[in-house]
Amino acid sequence: MIKIKYIFGIVISIFTVIIILQSCTAQKAMIANKSGAQLWGENCLRCHNTPTPTDFNDEEWKTIGLHMQDRANLTNVEATKIVEFLCSAN
Amino acid sequence: MKKKILFILLSVLSFMFSKAQDSTQKQIQSLQDEISMLKKPLKTHFMIRGFAQFGFDASDDNVNFNMTSFNPVLLWRQGDRFLFETELEMEYMTNQLSVNLGYANASYMITKGLIVKFGKILIPFGSFGEKLHPSWVNKCATMPLGIGHDGLVPMNDIGIEIKGGLQLGSSKLSYALYAVNGPTIKDGTVEPTEAGMLAFDNAIDNNKNKAIGGRIAFLPFQNSSLEIGLSGYYGKPGSSVSPFATDSMSVIRDLNYKTVTALLTAVDISYVKMISEIGGVIDIKGQYTMSEVSKASYINPTDTTRMPYSFNNSSVAYYAQLAYRPAMLENEILKNVELVGRYSVYNTPQSSLWYSNKSQITIGLNYWLTWRTVIKADYQMTTVDNGMSGMTSSSSMTGMSSMGATTSNMILLHLGIGF
DSSP states (O other): OHHHHHHHHHHHHHHHHHHHHHHHHSOOOOGGGSOHHHHHHHHHTTTSOOOOGGGSOHHHHHHHHHHHHHHTTOOHHHHHHHHHHHHHTO | OHHHHHHHHHHHHHHHHHHHHHHHHHHHHHHHHHHHHHHSOOSEEEEEEEEEEEEEEEESSOEEEEEEEEEEEEEEEETTTEEEEEEEEEEEETTEEEEEEEEEEEEEEEETTEEEEEEEEEOOSSSIIIIIOSTTTSSSSSOOTTOSTTSSSOOEEEEEEEEEEEEETTEEEEEEEEEEOOOEEOOSSSOGGGTTOEEOOOSSOSSSOOEEEEEEEEEOSTTOOEEEEEEEEEEOOOOSSOTTTTOSSHHHHTOOOTTOOEEEEEEEEEEEEEEGGGTEEEEEEEEEEEEEEOOOEEOOTTOTTOOOEEOOEEEEEEEEEEEEEOTTOSOTTGGGEEEEEEEEEEEOOTTSTTOOEEEEEEEEEEEEEETTEEEEEEEEEEEEEOOEEOOEESSOOOOOEEOOEEEEEEEEEEEEEEO
16 A cells, blocks of 8 residues: 555656646746636536526626635636626626 | 687697606606616625435345435625625435535635635535535536545535635646644544544534645646645544543543544546547546544454554545546537546555445446536446454454455436536
């Protein structure tokens, strides 16, 4: 079991280092440049299907947006843009 | 004379028309005012959402319809920064309705990247308990082994938490730090066969210590497709008062758990991406959890000598899940189909009375009726090996029994709804 833990730890560490290095050299596509629709597609899908914008009204989307900003640890810019996009469909 | 009457009639009619027009104008204006009031952003807003799961399970022994769960989630927003949320967990089990409080907390966004919340919170330990537990989010009809009630992973507790998401160039970082009442350790006085097990669902703390923990997650890619999370949780689960303080035997009177410590660590990973080459969405999830509780002595009720025994109190639980949905297909039926496979393991301490080595394979076929309504058809094989269940004491080896491994199969057909 201890061996498995070490192997698991080493694999994760190497993987993490590779990812960090890659992300440092990746193109800096800032969230500010992304549309609300793009952020909606990318972030909601991490846990569940992307919601249909017309399922809730503007006030409901604001409440759900705050709830999801907390639950999914979205940045404030992401949450604001996603809510604006969802409200724009109403 | 006729002209005079005609003139008076026309005057009366024109007066009445003008009055009616005024009235209609007023009504229109009133309706416009009401609409503009409704469109005005509300300072406070309350709504009920939630999820439910209903099902049909067929095991080797029985075939059973069940109402698995109904979980209303109440959300109350005040302004743009304050939110109160609560989830009620309603389950109908053993002919009784069980209602538990999943969480109930208030959160306030202090700055753009800092939210503080207090109350009964979902513990951000790993990713499953906080993010993936709702029935319409969990892709299988059941939770992975070791997660959920009586599992290895703390799900919720009362305390305070700070959390947030931050932009790091093209990457993202999310963090959560918390202090909660913490676990208790089962001393064996109520459930002797569970002595040494941690219990996380405690409304009242049994000591003055608080459990502390946190989770840091790194999302390296600019499309947020990959998330790697590291979690830690530390607490002292024992009471300062010995549960055996009045025992007649001095060796038992000396037993106490106030110095016992519990350290839980976890690594979780998530990769979700729409890949055009394979025509759909691939979803990979996994979590590896370890629990280390420091060594202590317990009493076995079946041991007539009543000599304390101890064991290495280490447990492990992990799962890996792969799902694929061909969402880019044009066929309306096939694009809503999702294939899921999950392997999970939960090993409890060898030599404890609650030792078991469980593994589970779940193969599922989901059909999405809407973005938040899914029919899940799962085939689940669970292998339980109780091995040599027993204990070691300073003077004797008693209560040993070889149970061997048993495998049970189950077919689950569930409807998961988010509302």
